[in-house]
Amino acid sequence: MNIPTVMEPDFNKIEQRAWDVLRMNNRGTHTVPSSGHKNTKHEMYGHSWLWDGAAHAIGIAHRDPRFAATELDHILQAQWQNGMVPHMRFRDGSLDRYYWMAHILHPHSHDSIHGSGITQPPVLADAVQRVSRRMEGDDRRAFVDNALGRLIRYHEWIYAERDPAGDGGMVTLHPWEHGHDNSPRSIEPLREYENGTLGMAVRGLYSVIHLFRRDLKNAPAEQRASRDAARLMTQNFISLLVAGYDIDKIRGHIPLHEDVHMTSVLARNNQVLTELAHESGVTLPESLRENMARTIDNFESMRDPTTGLYLNKDSETGKLVPIVTSASLEPLAIADQLPPEHVDKLVQHLRDPKSFGLRYGLPSVPKDSPYYRQYEYWSGAAWTYPEWIIADGLERAGHHDVARDIAALSIKRASYSDFHEYASPETAEGCGAPNFSWTAAQTIDHIRRFYPESQAI
Numbered sequence: 001m002n003i004p005t006v007m008e009p010d011f012n013k014i015e016q017r018a019w020d021v022l023r024m025n026n027r028g029t030h031t032v033p034s035s036g037h038k039n040t041k042h043e044m045y046g047h048s049w050l051w052d053g054a055a056h057a058i059g060i061a062h063r064d065p066r067f068a069a070t071e072l073d074h075i076l077q078a079q080w081q082n083g084m085v086p087h088m089r090f091r092d093g094s095l096d097r098y099y100w101m102a103h104i105l106h107p108h109s110h111d112s113i114h115g116s117g118i119t120q121p122p123v124l125a126d127a128v129q130r131v132s133r134r135m136e137g138d139d140r141r142a143f144v145d146n147a148l149g150r151l152i153r154y155h156e157w158i159y160a161e162r163d164p165a166g167d168g169g170m171v172t173l174h175p176w177e178h179g180h181d182n183s184p185r186s187i188e189p190l191r192e193y194e195n196g197t198l199g200m201a202v203r204g205l206y207s208v209i210h211l212f213r214r215d216l217k218n219a220p221a222e223q224r225a226s227r228d229a230a231r232l233m234t235q236n237f238i239s240l241l242v243a244g245y246d247i248d249k250i251r252g253h254i255p256l257h258e259d260v261h262m263t264s265v266l267a268r269n270n271q272v273l274t275e276l277a278h279e280s281g282v283t284l285p286e287s288l289r290e291n292m293a294r295t296i297d298n299f300e301s302m303r304d305p306t307t308g309l310y311l312n313k314d315s316e317t318g319k320l321v322p323i324v325t326s327a328s329l330e331p332l333a334i335a336d337q338l339p340p341e342h343v344d345k346l347v348q349h350l351r352d353p354k355s356f357g358l359r360y361g362l363p364s365v366p367k368d369s370p371y372y373r374q375y376e377y378w379s380g381a382a383w384t385y386p387e388w389i390i391a392d393g394l395e396r397a398g399h400h401d402v403a404r405d406i407a408a409l410s411i412k413r414a415s416y417s418d419f420h421e422y423a424s425p426e427t428a429e430g431c432g433a434p435n436f437s438w439t440a441a442q443t444i445d446h447i448r449r450f451y452p453e454s455q456a457i
């Protein structure tokens, strides 16, 4: 591919292109993750996703806070009676609800809005706060009042349903829940379950499912989850269906691991939820506050003392899963609450050219890992989301220079790869879906935040 030889990126031009992507993907009440695929009959991402929507809203709020608020509302409207916010809200009329069957299998699913039966990284409080800061007067008050109760119920649900050890670490019931779908930290532990009866049955079933994979009709196989990883995710998905999305029933059929990325995002959003409640004169329930404190205390038990990196933790045995990914650096999201020497150690890893400090940004798996593939989805390729989370945490903790360096590379790669879903961290070649909304929205936010002097009009 041709990489333009610009020394200083033209922020105005980059921002204009990012706004074009967001405009193209706007569907009136929300923004779809991407459009303009090779194979329009098999659109890759036609619904609305929780953490995508939050990222879109944060970017869009720089120009149109009202639409950003609508996008967040669209996600929150799908909240279940028990507080769970589904990771996908299906577009009206979509038959995908019969694939997920959440409305049939779970007694607390939403009566009329159809979505999936699992959640995604709890990024919503942060998005609500950022969008609300760009609104004024009654609009702002109404938006926050409407969101706050839902957010509190959501965080209470997380502790009730995703913290089986009661130590504040957030587990996932499927890799789709943390959103780093084929990350080796979740795929490898699934192998322990692949030779049971279900595992054997899924081997046959998956060969049929494979033929219908929409992603493979739009992107080269080496950029997507491997056949093997997709089979293991299918097996995990069937376990979820059999368990009716109930954590107590799925126990023993999948690994229940506290995920370091989910827990980092939760800790950051707990912080924001506390601020939002305080600003609105609302007292958070005592049990929620106690759980929030446990989440912070738990980080120490997810840290590998030898390397200083954070790892997933088995919620039953307390053992760490020795697979390093970009999530290992994500506790930087709460750098302001970690011991400074632990932050410094993570920053060293972040800058190390042998592992995470690559030419075009942060790989989702470090280069020195046996699982690293530079083009492969969440198993090596670089994405703006982890960079955005880490840059934000470092910036708030006063590490301005490192944060700006991360943002600069992220912007550069997004622009060189023309706003693809993700890209090679070595060459910036764009991979996956074209015209990707969160790449555009987070690039806008990075530019506005770290290069405010060069705002596009």
Ligand code: 2M8
Pocket: 033, 045, 049, 051, 052, 087, 176, 178, 179, 180, 181
């Ligand atoms: C990817 O995940 C979905 C399933 O939820 C998929 O593969 O179809 C992930 O990258 C996830 O993090 C993201 O939210 C979603 C939509 O962009 O796509």
